[in-house]
Amino acid sequence: MEGIGANLSTGIPARIFYSVMLLAPSGIRMRMWRGLYQRMARSQKDSNFRFMNYGFTDGDELDLSPEDEGDRLFIQLYNMNIRDVEIEGKEVLEVGSGRGGGASWISRKYNPKSLLAVDYSDEAIRLSQGWFSDQDNLEFRVGNAQRLTLPDQSFDIVYNVESSHCYADITAFISEVFRVLRPGGKFCWTDMRDKKTMEKMHESFVHSGFTIDSWTDVTENVVDALDIIDEGRREMIRQSAPPSLRKSFETFGGVPGTPVYEALKARRIQYFRYLLCKPE
Numbered sequence: 001m002e003g004i005g006a007n008l009s010t011g012i013p014a015r016i017f018y019s020v021m022l023l024a025p026s027g028i029r030m031r032m033w034r035g036l037y038q039r040m041a042r043s044q045k046d047s048n049f050r051f052m053n054y055g056f057t058d059g060d061e062l063d064l065s066p067e068d069e070g071d072r073l074f075i076q077l078y079n080m081n082i083r084d085v086e087i088e089g090k091e092v093l094e095v096g097s098g099r100g101g102g103a104s105w106i107s108r109k110y111n112p113k114s115l116l117a118v119d120y121s122d123e124a125i126r127l128s129q130g131w132f133s134d135q136d137n138l139e140f141r142v143g144n145a146q147r148l149t150l151p152d153q154s155f156d157i158v159y160n161v162e163s164s165h166c167y168a169d170i171t172a173f174i175s176e177v178f179r180v181l182r183p184g185g186k187f188c189w190t191d192m193r194d195k196k197t198m199e200k201m202h203e204s205f206v207h208s209g210f211t212i213d214s215w216t217d218v219t220e221n222v223v224d225a226l227d228i229i230d231e232g233r234r235e236m237i238r239q240s241a242p243p244s245l246r247k248s249f250e251t252f253g254g255v256p257g258t259p260v261y262e263a264l265k266a267r268r269i270q271y272f273r274y275l276l277c278k279p280e
Contacts, residue, residue: 048070049099049236050071050099050100050101050104050131051071051074051075051098051099051101051102052098052099052162053074053077053078053098053102053161053162054077054162054222054225054226054254054271055073055074055076055077055222055225055226055228055229056073056076056077056080056218056221056222056225057073057076057221057224057225057228058076058079058080058221062075062076062079068105071101071105073225073228073229074101074102075101075102075105076225077161077162077190077222077225078102078105078106078161080190080218080221080273081159081161081188081189081190081273082106082110082157082159082188084188084213084214084275085157085186085188085275087106087110087111087112087157088110088111088112089111089112089113090112090113090156090157091112091113091114091154091155091156091157092106092112092114092115092116092155092156092157092158092159093115093116093117093118093150093155093157093158093159093180094106094115094116094117094118094158094159094160094161095118095143095145095148095158095159095160095163095173095177096118096119096120096145096160096161096162096163096164096166097117097118097119097124097125097128097140098119098124098163099124099127099128100117100124100127100128100131100132100140102161103115103117103128103132103138103140104128104131104132104135104138107135107137107138108135111137112137112157113137114137114138114139115137115138115139116139116141116150116155117138117139117140117141118140118141118142118143118145118148119140119142119143120142120143120144120145121142122142125140125141125142128140145160145163145164145167145173145176146167146168146169146172146173146176147172147176148176148179148180150180151180152179152180153179153180153181153182153183154180154182155180155181155182155185156181156182156185156186157181157185157186157187157188158177158180158181158185158186158187158188159187159188159189160177160187160188160189160190160191161190161191162190162191162192163191164189164191165191165192165193170201170204171204171208174201174204174205174208174210175208178208178209178210178278181278182278183278183279183280184277184278184279184280185277185278186213186275186276186277186278187210187274187275187276187277187278188273188274188275188276189273189274189276190218190271190272190273190274191271191272192219192222192264192269192270192271192272193269193270193272194268194269194270195270198270198272202215205274205276209278209279210276210277210278211276211277211279212274212275212276213275213276213277214274214275215272215273215274215275216272216273217270217271217272218271218272218273219264219267219269219270219271221271222264222271223261223264223265226254226255226256226261226264227256230255230256233250233253233255234250234255237249237250237253237255
């Protein structure tokens with residue numbers, strides 16, 4: 001995981017994965033991440049499992065429909081990331097849409113003119129296309145965050161939630177977001193990094209041409225959410241992952257007691273939220 005650390009004590013498959021990631025060229029690293037998420041999508045096709053993020057506890061009570069209440073913590077992470085921008089009537093892009101739950105909720109809740117959600121995993125995109133085909137303003141498409149096949153200046157808002165730590169070339173990703181945004185457009189980003197890597201990413205945001213409207217450390221809210229979802233996430237992994245991969249999947253999922261969770265709790269890794277603007 002970029003900016004998280006490959007020396008964490010994980011399951012054997014995860015240790016092998018991280019060791020290869022350290023040595024592999026960027027193109028191979030991206031294909032490895034794609035393979036991992038392809039396997040996750042194939043192993044868990046339950047339509048009730050539409051979110052993969054760590055969640056967020058929020059003091060501002062979010063009004064949710066009964067159908068969305070079970071995913072409250074995951075939805076709150078999405079809402080925290082985009083709540084300071086006006087989405088209604090805008091053309092919006094999500095980079096790294098996962099299983100599509102966040103894009104579906106945002107398109108229903110905030111009524112953008114259009115929301116295009118792209119993900120590197122064609123398996124995840126197929127699931128999303130099947131589950132959310134009734135939403136007219138929402139489209140899912142396979143796409144590479146580092147090489148978006150989209151026109152220049154074609155979106156008002158781009159957002160990215162807990163996905164960029166998988167990208168092999170962060171500078172290319174940020175440059176692509178800047179390219180597809182219209183002047184005055186907003187980039188909403190949230191993810192986890194160690195301190196040194198986050199400092200470099202902050203510099204990359206600025207060097208790419210973005211102005212930083214605000215940034216916030218939300219680690220405590222994310223750790224609290226991981227504590228709350230602990231039992232349900234462990235059970236989902238037990239049901240969907242083979243025994244040889246369960247410890248590694250628990251590490252990827254931030255389950256309490258695993259190295260990623262403990263690093264977040266000790267603040268060796270922190271979870272950030274940035275709101276950026278492409279100048280007029």
